[in-house]
Amino acid sequence: MSALNPFKRIPTIMRAEEIVEYAHSRSVKVSVKSSRMIEKVERARIREVARLQEFSRNVKTKLRDAVEEFPSIDRLHPFYLELTDILVGIDRLKQALGAIYNCIPPIEEITRTHLEALKLGQDYKQLKRTRSAAKGRISSIIRGTADNLDFIIEAKKKLATLPGILPNSPTIVCAGFPNVGKSTLVRTVSTAEPEIAYYPFTTKRVILGHLKVRDYRVQIVDTPGLLDRPMSKRNDIERQAVTALKYLAHVIIFMLDPSEACGWSMDDQLNLLREVQRMFPIIPILITLNKTDITPPDKLAEARRAVPNAYEINAIDGTGVDVLLQDAVEEVDLVSLQEEIDEHIGSLTGRESNTFDRD
Numbered sequence: 001m002s003a004l005n006p007f008k009r010i011p012t013i014m015r016a017e018e019i020v021e022y023a024h025s026r027s028v029k030v031s032v033k034s035s036r037m038i039e040k041v042e043r044a045r046i047r048e049v050a051r052l053q054e055f056s057r058n059v060k061t062k063l064r065d066a067v068e069e070f071p072s073i074d075r076l077h078p079f080y081l082e083l084t085d086i087l088v089g090i091d092r093l094k095q096a097l098g099a100i101y102n103c104i105p106p107i108e109e110i111t112r113t114h115l116e117a118l119k120l121g122q123d124y125k126q127l128k129r130t131r132s133a134a135k136g137r138i139s140s141i142i143r144g145t146a147d148n149l150d151f152i153i154e155a156k157k158k159l160a161t162l163p164g165i166l167p168n169s170p171t172i173v174c175a176g177f178p179n180v181g182k183s184t185l186v187r188t189v190s191t192a193e194p195e196i197a198y199y200p201f202t203t204k205r206v207i208l209g210h211l212k213v214r215d216y217r218v219q220i221v222d223t224p225g226l227l228d229r230p231m232s233k234r235n236d237i238e239r240q241a242v243t244a245l246k247y248l249a250h251v252i253i254f255m256l257d258p259s260e261a262c263g264w265s266m267d268d269q270l271n272l273l274r275e276v277q278r279m280f281p282i283i284p285i286l287i288t289l290n291k292t293d294i295t296p297p298d299k300l301a302e303a304r305r306a307v308p309n310a311y312e313i314n315a316i317d318g319t320g321v322d323v324l325l326q327d328a329v330e331e332v333d334l335v336s337l338q339e340e341i342d343e344h345i346g347s348l349t350g351r352e353s354n355t356f357d358r359d
């Protein structure tokens with residue numbers, strides 16, 4: 001498996017105060033072995049130099065790690081890019097990462113000038129003061145970027161809840177009104193326990209399952225709060241979240257419940273179907289009648305007339321599901337998918353760090 005949710009892999013990021021504390025505790029532990037024969041002031045010089053270097057090194061490492069271990073924004077899968085924008089704002093995130101990174105050169109400069117001063121200092125107390133002044137100035141720089149560190153820590157937390165998709169596996173998205181059986185289908189066809197995740201701006205849980213069809217590792221995901229009601233009832237953010245699905249879905253299974261046990265009339269369901277067809281004109285949509293086990297014959301006949309050649313399934317016991325999935329994978333444009341994979345792998349191998357203004 002390659003790249004699941006890239007934000008789950010970010011190591012712990014320290015807050016400003018934690019970085020200062022951490023670097024301080026490391027620097028005071030530095031012990032310098034020097035001969036008793038050396039004068040007191042020289043011993044102090046060696047010690048203060050070592051402590052300042054240790055402090056500076058730890059601070060820089062923590063800042064650099066915070067930025068470099070964050071997934072490279074420009075190389076995110078478009079699905080995550082879109083959702084990242086909704087959840088935290090791409091511009092603000094780039095600005096925060098850039099600002100944190102830009103703390104490093106001034107810290108290096110302060111370190112350099114104070115190390116020079118330590119070379120020249122003649123008295124024991126003065127050496128201590130110089131080291132302490134350098135640490136103070138470096139700490140202020142870190143505290144000055146505390147908001148940015150807090151921001152990326154929060155961003156990481158939010159982004160880590162998104163579903164962990166495999167960018168190079170065929171992806172089936174289940175759509176349809178609430179209670180038509182989307183989650184049931186995902187659970188029935190998944191070979192392992194499905195992953196539970198969250199989409200932005202719905203409190204409903206997303207279910208992401210994995211299965212094998214022919215030789216392909218396929219993922220199937222449902223869409224609570226997204227493709228389950230008319231677009232006219234949505235705000236901009238929800239619309240953007242729906243749009244993100246076009247980067248995810250290679251094929252859509254649109255589920256209808258002709259028994260209407262879901263609580264929605266077939267007319268409403270068919271209207272939503274037409275809306276989804278309009279929204280995703282180039283994604284293949286497989287229309288599926290679910291709950292055939294409890295649908296009265298007259299309602300089933302009516303549904304067959306409304307959507308001729310629809311798949312007919314029972315999501316609970318899996319009747320009809322095999323044919324549906326085989327055809328779903330058949331619909332995935334495997335040639336374009338291969339190109340996508342190549343592009344993705346190419347971008348990963350060219351990876352160095354985040355792109356942002358380093359001036």
Ligand SMILES: Nc1nc2c(ncn2[C@@H]2O[C@H](COP(=O)(O)OP(=O)(O)O)[C@@H](O)[C@H]2O)c(=O)[nH]1
Pocket residue numbers: 176177178179180181182183184185222290291292293294313314315316317
């Ligand atoms: N009889 C029957 N009930 C089903 C079928 N598929 C789903 N259900 C039931 O319909 C209800 C809603 O299903 P769920 O998967 O939660 O719908 P979702 O909101 O679209 O995810 C649940 O009580 C399911 O057990 C089916 O094929 N036959």
Ligand SMILES: [Mg+2]
Pocket residue numbers: 179182183184222224
């Ligand atoms: Mg559900």
